Amino acid sequence: MTMPTFKQLTDQRAFMRMWTARLCGTMGSQMLMVALGWQMYELTGSAWDLGLVGLYQFVPALLLTLIAGHLADRLHRGRIIACCYAVQSLVALVLILATQGWGGASPWVSRGLLFGLSVLLGVARAFQMPAQQALTPSLVPPHMLPRALAFSSGGNQAAVIAGPALGGLIFVAGATAVYATCAALFIGAAVLIALLRYQHTAPLREPVTLSSLLAGVDFVWHNKAVLGAVSLDLFAVLLGGATALLPMFAKDILHVGPWGLGLLRAAPAVGALIAAVILTRSPLKRRVGRSMLLAVALYGLCMVVFSLSTSLLLSMAVLAISGSCDMLSVVVRQTLVQLETPDAMRGRVSAVNSVFIGASNQLGEFESGASAALVGPVASVLLGGLGTLLVAALWFKYFPALAKRDRLLNDAAK
Template sequence: MAKTASPFSFRDFRFYWLARFSTTVAQNAMVVVIGWQVYDIARRTMSPKEAAFQLGMVGVAQFLPLAALTLITGWTADRIDRRWIGRIVLLAEALCAAWLALLAWHGTTTLAAIYVVAVLLGVCRAFANPAIGALAPNLVPHAVLPTAIAASSIAWQTGAIGGPALGGYLYAAARWLPYTVSGGLFLVAAASLMFIRPIAKTSLDRKANPWRQMVDGLHYVRKNRVVLGAISLDLFAVLLGGATAMLPIYARDILKVGSEGLGHLRAAPAVGSAAMAFYFSARPLRHNVGVKMLIAVALFGAATIAFGLSRWMPLSLVCLAVLGACDMLSVYVRQSLIQIWTPNDMRGRVGAVSTLFISGSNELGEAESGFLAALIGAVPAVVLGGIGAIGVTIIWSRLFPELVRARTFEPPKTLEDIPGEEMAA
């Protein structure tokens, strides 16, 4: 298979791409509305700092079930047909959207109800991300995988562009409408996965100790210094630089652009990300991948600082777009390393560990930003977060020199060549 082959020339990947796009639009439309509703409901009876704390609690509610289920969900993705895991979870997310739509229709939405749904969505994501993420390498040849990862990122980022704006505009029209549309998109995604043909089964021993198999994913990540460094870099950089969690505060109290403006702010990082993903789909990254990832994370921190200090909407949008582009480069490198370096029968468990780290950076990053904003204010919290992301990049370049030495995505040909500790056979 020629390296220039398009992943869209493969039928099953086209259905996978549609499922990923539909899911991303639905999730982002709901996220922007949930964030707005939490802050808006809280501000009716609370101060800005207290309302910021409530935003942080939404992140905690989504992260806790994912953290508790990581070992189980990764093992499940390597043991059970990954297509069916995705289908069932997407149907469950459609039910969550229907519940929120019903509450909004009757005007009975409460903070408690949103927190319950946040927990349920966290459970769904815990099962969906390892299974669906591990599914992609089974749909295209190895040589096409980096391009397929970029194309998959386009689906995610394009959905992340349209989703927030769609959610904001639909919410302005009717409070129940974004949840209704999101529920329909989850059904479209589930239907798309139904058309993907059977994939190769993993070689996971069905008679081996399940607990031992679950822990093997953690051991693999710990021993592979390149994978560990890439995953943990994202965790700490985004954990500290979680500017997006503060967007409802910026939209309502700082930039004063309302729910529609919040949609634009949420979409701006995805615009930069999508542009970078389109570039990589045409010209895949091939050389000095580790160094370029480190530089991108440092620029991510700088863009976060600039956004935190901005009081002009156009400048804020530009900063967020740059932030998103840098994040996309980091995601592209990280996902390519994980998918290419990890054996098929281990991808679910390694993917679950990666999901835990990513969710830790996102949900806990939201919580950290919300709590810090409650203590010192939104602007200082964002600026300090950006400074922290730059600091993490400097530290990680020294803690994980294997990242600096990672020239290409191709894994070593022998066990002795693997960076870090010697890998188990």
Template sequence: MEPSFTNYWVSRILSSTSFQMLSVAIGWQMYSLTHDAFSLGFVGLAQFIPMVLLTLVVGHAADRFDRRKIVFLCQITEGAIAALLLFGNISGWLGREQILLAAAVIGACRAFEGPSSSALLPQLVPQAVIQQAIAWSTSAGQAAQILGPSLGGVLFSIGPNFVYAIATIALLIAGFLTILIRMEKSVRKLEPVSMRSLLSGLVFVYRHPVILGTISLDLFAVLLGGATALLPIFAQDILHTGPWGLGLMRTAPAIGALLMSIIFAYFPLKKAFGPTLFGALAVFGIATMVFALSTNLMISLIALLMIGASDVISVVIRSSLVQLQTPDEMRGRVNAVNSLFIGTSNQLGEFESGMVAGLIGTVPAAFIGGLGTIVVACLWMYLFPSLRKIRSLSEG
């Protein structure tokens, strides 16, 4: 890969890992200060609300301004917030309100950074290797999910100041690497700021069946297949393992995803993209059902590895389709819509799994969720035949 992509990839690892570390530290410190579960829930809400409220704005910004500079400013701002958390903790004025404000600002930065970073990627590599580039980018995210929480937990056990200090340094380095990225300037037709231009991303997605099917498929498939939200119950009540087992179970999907993304990076898919996409969703659903019925930790870990691996196959194909089927001048807005759908599916998927488990039991809820993913895949094959039949990334 080109040096610019290497800078992009390393920057993404540092930024995502820092976010995971800060999430652990902020959540733990909030609960230590308040001993209030509602305050802990508000931290997640403070990070999630900006993504929803800013979706149309961030997409428009990513299409009007230099995406590289947007990502840079977000990373530097996140680094400044981490530094303020460090200073506040040392000075003794860091409390509930300050933590919530920090979480909201970080959430707003992530809302801008995600779509801008995704829209930036196709400008860094030739179209012929976009699939490999997305696979490598996905591997960065998965590596961050594995390293970030564990590193954050270890550093927090030494002292929260260590988490905030390391995150500050990592985010500043990430920003420095981002601003070093060099790319050919693309000529984009800038639309005047209006309600029509703000909504044009949603309109574009609606008018293109392949993209609509791709984005909505993620929303409903992940919404129903969110068994990972129930891992603490499986670890304690079904598999009868301790915190160490829960840690292994939380890590297993990310490890499976990381391994598969590396395989994809070296052996990209050449044909049958549509059938492979739906096949991966079927494997995801079956693995979820196997996990639901398992009473053996090893079988459960293998099922979770398969869940992570099959999810990455789906992610790489869907991301590649969205990136290559969207004109550069629309990528920011379309990626903003995509980010909203992904974020919503993850959040609502955990909520749905918890509610259904409370009503009918943990095992039936997880099993029905896996079955629901397969049903959604079959339904989408019928509703979006163009997506089912697609053979190459260049097909419309």
């Protein structure tokens, strides 16, 4: 497989509009989290509070997942995404006012405000992620879907790289400058998605039942390869993630400022982008399940090395490798979910997948912060990396359908 040409994807105008909106939204989200995390640590100096920021974003996703998936299968998915971006722009604007003050008043940013806005961000993303994941197959013909997903992942990783690095640099001018940039990016993304047009077929208005709400859960539970892939990603990042602690490593261990934090946040995305390009040009053809499990084991090893590193360059290098490993996991998981799920259920299945992703990210940040508060950041990341190695070994045994998975496309097509 080769990378799709710009002209090929430009012909799919709706897809390109969504791709651009996602690029803006991802950059804004990454910049916002860099600034919010650094501002929280400056306010409280607490690893526990850094972890709570992630927890408060995850809980809404967990509580609202069934509703979000159901709505994504019933309503116009583009409008759902546009509303979610509008809410995130509102959060950025509130942070500007709180940090700068209003009409000469003193700044009123506080620990409680940052937690409250984290909850609001969690609510917005709870509805955005299922709709966004389920929308892409509706924008391109089936034969273009693999290329479109590769192109979309590459653009997303580019935004993940640019967002933290740019956010760290802009933070030199103050948190307000970062939040203003985020607000502009979110508003731009909301406008682009609001103008999106695609063939939306309203589903039959069947009664909302517990069975229909749980259809996505039931689908994932009975597809053991999919269940193994998404749960492996969950536990790997839950245990091995160190994102929430990067402000501590940057400031207290590596002794760098916001610019260094931005580089650390961007390093995994650099590795992921490189892996995305390689996997697009030379996709996995055989032993994909085994490759995924080995990549997760290498991810855990990278976290062990990162925890012991006192060099910024070494830390960035192992984070980049961990990002490459994570990208391989993402490719396997997304391919399985997209190709094996009927369109009428994509919203609900994507909602379940979003909970796993959110748990591995936001709940993982809480776990990191909580464990760092007890044993320190170095021991927290070290133990998490060792735990990830253990999980990879256990999944070989308990999910043979995933471990023995040979091909992605052929198997999914059968």
